[in-house]
Amino acid sequence: MxxxxxxxxxxxxxxxxxxxxxxxxxxxxxxxxxxxxxxxxxxxxxxxxxxxxxxxxxxxxxxxxxxxxxxxxxxxxxxxxxxxxxxxxxxxxxxxxxxxxxxxxxxxxxxxxxxxxxxxxxxxxxxxxPWGAYLGDEALEEGVDVAVSSWRKYSSSQIPTNAKTTGTYVNSVLASLEAKGNGYEEAIVLNKEGNVAEGPGENLFMVRDGEIHTTGLAESILDGITRRTVIELAKEMGYTVHDDATISRGELYTADELFFSGTAAEITPIRSVDDNEIGAGTKGPVTDEIQTRFFEVVEEGQPDEWFTPV
Ligand SMILES: Cc1ncc(COP(=O)(O)O)c(C=O)c1O
CATH class of the missing domain: 3.30.470.10 (Aminotransferase class 4, branched-chain amino acid transferase, N-terminal domain)
Incomplete structure (x- = not known):
């Protein structure tokens, strides 16, 4: 043992x-x-x-x-x-x-x-x-420092990005090794066109002027199930959600808020990108509201159609 x-x-x-x-x-x-x-x-x-x-x-x-x-x-x-x-x-x-x-x-x-x-x-x-917070409990509260990776996400014309395939995770491993080796907690990977794709194991959301943007499925991302959840919850909460966005690297730096979504990462705020503080450099108000709603949902186990009792 x-x-x-x-x-x-x-x-x-x-x-x-x-x-x-x-x-x-x-x-x-x-x-x-x-x-x-x-x-x-x-x-x-x-x-x-x-x-x-x-x-x-x-x-x-x-x-x-x-x-x-x-x-x-x-x-x-x-x-x-x-x-x-x-x-x-x-x-x-x-x-x-x-x-x-x-x-x-x-x-x-x-x-x-x-x-x-x-x-x-x-x-x-x-x-x-048993598994707690993927990037740590502090990350859920304070946010993570991330860096844009020098490794690009492979294009869906090379390897289908909607399939979750073991071999293709070498791309995520490289991005993750690079980020951690340089003292960051996580990476953001750009696609072959140079626009934002996602994290090595997370989708990415951006808040700007009170509206929510997330990179579209054609940007070489995994169709994340937490991503779908955030889109649905945010709409229910009254937010305008652009779920087909193309996001440039520069837009990351000037975003009001950024956060990751994923089964492992749940809703993890991003407090800096390439050492540029995002918003106030901590969990932003919209991220907080969505994260709070997400944890409420998984604590309540509602709506029924999202939960399979063991
Ligand atoms: C590359 C990548 N993107 C996004 C996600 C988030 O997907 P999900 O919310 O379904 O866990 C994951 C996690 O599996 C992933 O590996």
Whole structure:
């Protein structure tokens, strides 16, 4: 147990290829296709300890995105969404979790090596573990210092950006390493046209003159489920939301407020970009209002259609 990463301490079982197995037994072969060529698709999902009990947030949409990502790479997931749903809820229950992170993954497994993956079996795993704030509790309150990455986001004409594919995360890893290596907490990645795409694992929102802007799906971003949530909540709250924006680097520097959205990052304010203070250099009022509403929603477990009880 002690040589495990801290985040996995206490995890007892993983669901793998149709069975619950001990954490230590959830192993794959070193000649697994996905290890060599990145041919896997995955999701990151949160389960919240709501007033209605533990519930998975926007689970149907995450499962839909997993299956859509798989479709892009011709990965025939050998389980139905209903089977993965049942296995996940049972796993959460067996692990005794009230809240935490859920990681479903489907990938081409051990088979002949070569670029055509079709002769390799598709393997599927589900893991769950307790997880607090991705960028830290202080980040949620005070905001993060970010830098525009020298790495560009790949274009959706090169690799589909609407699919959440294991191999393509090397782009996010490079951006993240660069930002952290230079003393920043997170990166913002520009697309090939030089406009803002997103964070390495987050979508980006900008507040200007009381209106909310977020980069459009054609800007080479992941269609984030938290992004959709923010758009819906902000509209309900009466804000004008431009969800198809093209945002230039310079506009970041002069924004009234900026924040990230993501399953891991939730709603994280951005207090500076490339050492330029954004607004007052702390969480802005609109960000605060949206973040407060978001945490209210996940605490209440309402509306019903966004939550799947465990
Ligand atoms: C590249 C990227 N963009 C955006 C997001 C946010 O998406 P979601 O809100 O669905 O977690 C993620 C997180 O998965 C991501 O990896």
């Amino acid at each position: 002690s040589d495990r990463p801290e985040m996995f301490e206490g995890v007892e079982e993983i669901w793998m290829d149709g069975e619950f197995v001990d954490f230590e037994d959830a192993q794959i072969h070193v000649l697994t296709h996905a290890l060599h060529y990145g041919t896997g698709v995955f999701e990151g999902v949160r389960c919240y300890d709501t007033d209605q009990g533990p519930a998975i947030f926007r689970w149907e949409e995450h499962l839909d995105r997993l299956f859509n990502s798989a479709e892009v790479y011709d990965i025939d997931i050998p389980y139905t969404k209903a089977e993965l749903d049942e296995a996940t809820r049972e796993l959460i229950d067996r692990e005794g979790l009230d809240s935490g992170y859920i990681r479903p993954i489907a990938f081409y497994g051990y088979g002949p090596l070569g670029l055509n993956p079709k002769a390799s079996p598709v393997q599927v795993a589900l893991a769950v573990w």
